[in-house]
Amino acid sequence: LADFPLAEIRLYDIDEARQNTIAPVVEKVIRDHSQSIKFTVTTCPETAFSGAHFVFAQMRVGQYKMREQDEKIPLRHGVVGQETCGPGGLAYGLRTILPMAELIDLVERYADPKAWIVNYSNPAAIVAKATFRLRPKARILNICDMPVAIERNMAEILECDRHDLEVDYFGLNHFGWFTKVRLNGEDVTEKLKSYVAEHGYMPQNAKSDVLHSDPSWLHTYANAKNICSAFHDYLPNTYMQYYLLGDEVVKSSDPNHTRANEVMEGREKRIFDAVADYRAGKDVDLTKFFGGVHGEFIVDVAMSLAFDLRKRYLVMVENNGAVENLPSDAMVEIPAYITDRGPEPVRVGEIPTFYKGLIEQQEAVEKLIVDAAVEHSYEKALMAFTLSKTVPSLLVAKKILDDMIVANKAYWPELH
Ligand code: G6P
Numbered sequence: 434l435a436d437f438p439l440a441e442i443r444l445y446d447i448d449e450a451r452q453n454t455i456a457p458v459v460e461k462v463i464r465d466h467s468q469s470i471k472f473t474v475t476t477c478p479e480t481a482f483s484g485a486h487f488v489f490a491q492m493r494v495g496q497y498k499m500r501e502q503d504e505k506i507p508l509r510h511g512v513v514g515q516e517t518c519g520p521g522g523l524a525y526g527l528r529t530i531l532p533m534a535e536l537i538d539l540v541e542r543y544a545d546p547k548a549w550i551v552n553y554s555n556p557a558a559i560v561a562k563a564t565f566r567l568r569p570k571a572r573i574l575n576i577c578d579m580p581v582a583i584e585r586n587m588a589e590i591l592e593c594d595r596h597d598l599e600v601d602y603f604g605l606n607h608f609g610w611f612t613k614v615r616l617n618g619e620d621v622t623e624k625l626k627s628y629v630a631e632h633g634y635m636p637q638n639a640k641s642d643v644l645h646s647d648p649s650w651l652h653t654y655a656n657a658k659n660i661c662s663a664f665h666d667y668l669p670n671t672y673m674q675y676y677l678l679g680d681e682v683v684k685s686s687d688p689n690h691t692r693a694n695e696v697m698e699g700r701e702k703r704i705f706d707a708v709a710d711y712r713a714g715k716d717v718d719l720t721k722f723f724g725g726v727h728g729e730f731i732v733d734v735a736m737s738l739a740f741d742l743r744k745r746y747l748v749m750v751e752n753n754g755a756v757e758n759l760p761s762d763a764m765v766e767i768p769a770y771i772t773d774r775g776p777e778p779v780r781v782g783e784i785p786t787f788y789k790g791l792i793e794q795q796e797a798v799e800k801l802i803v804d805a806a807v808e809h810s811y812e813k814a815l816m817a818f819t820l821s822k823t824v825p826s827l828l829v830a831k832k833i834l835d836d837m838i839v840a841n842k843a844y845w846p847e848l849h
């Protein structure tokens with residue numbers, strides 16, 4: 434708080450009951466740090482955004498119940514079931530594109546004209562693509578904590594502080610590679626590559642981390658070894674398992690109990706139980722919910738925007754030549770210096786054929802799903818589902834899409 438002084442924090446949600454459940458605990462956390470910060474809880478966008486300087490956004494359209502559908506419907510057809518990758522991510526994208534545009538409009542109507550939206554809403558790759566297309570002038574910066582979480586594991590492997598690492602990276606969100614890792618300037622890429630080829634991103638003496646310590650996440654971190662031991666150029670983002678090891682991922686998934694169930698029965702329940710204890714007057718250790726790099730990272734990015742710190746972070750930006758041989762309108766995830774005018778991306782140069790081919794395919798999938806939302810086009814949606822590397826054929830794509838139309842009736846734009 435000394436580094437990032439705040440006058441007021443507002444919580445805004447359209448789900449009033451959920452918000453009212455959480456709010457007293459948030460207030461306690463704030464009060465533990467400061468008596469003077471004003472705290473407001475609201476479901477009114479005008480109250481939420483008037484005069485705001487920063488909007489930290491994370492919406493989950495359809496909540497965990499729909500995440501469960503995104504994961505289970507593809508698995509019923511033998512295809513990867515994941516909230517942001519493959520058909521699940523496309524379904525989530527179709528739910529989120531238009532509400533994100535609405536959110537931008539509300540912020541533009543009420544907030545300070547220089548306000549930044551720092552956005553974690555998933556599926557971030559599709560959200561970034563859609564917001565740039567629909568609201569090209571919006572002051573929104575789309576970010577993801579996965580690379581930072583991987584860097585945290587790299588730091589544990591190297592027994593150093595993650596803040597002392599600097600990385601080179603290219604890709605789309607949840608679809609990319611670390612090309613260099615430096616520890617206080619020293620190149621440690623080869624060292625990490627040989628470690629990851631053997632153990633994945635599993636440190637030997639992992640400190641516990643609340644967000645990513647469930648068995649499914651440990652499997653994900655470990656799985657990087659199967660990619661790294663085959664392709665030796667770079668260090669993959671963990672999400673590459675869904676595209677390069679899809680059959681293995683399907684085999685190790687339970688179609689009746691997916692990550693959404695794990696979250697609802699695990700993290701979400703633990704939080705709600707703690708909230709209930711707190712409200713019943715019991716002593717609760719709230720600090721045990723502060724795990725993960727998610728919260729730290731969004732504040733770091735906001736501080737660099739606020740104070741022109743020019744810190745180097747991975748963010749989503751329009752490619753615009755940064756990766757020379759990718760489309761200039763692709764929304765790439767690459768390092769950028771974060772200034773008070775926004776991100777200044779680094780130049781990545783040309784990337785090799787294998788990575789270019791994979792990224793172009795995925796980028797086209799994301800473009801097609803945004804087209805489908807904007808044009809209400811069934812055929813474009815079917816093209817997106819068919820083109821996804823996770824889907825074996827047009828026939829399977831059509832079955833999944835048709836099931837998803839039924840499940841998403843309350844959320845999707847109508848497709849014709
Ligand atoms: C990572 C990703 C986020 C994603 C989260 C899901 O942090 O970067 O985009 O939302 O994992 O984690 P969960 O524990 O809900 O499966």
Ligand code: MN
Nearest residue numbers: 557577578579
């Ligand atoms: Mn992410």
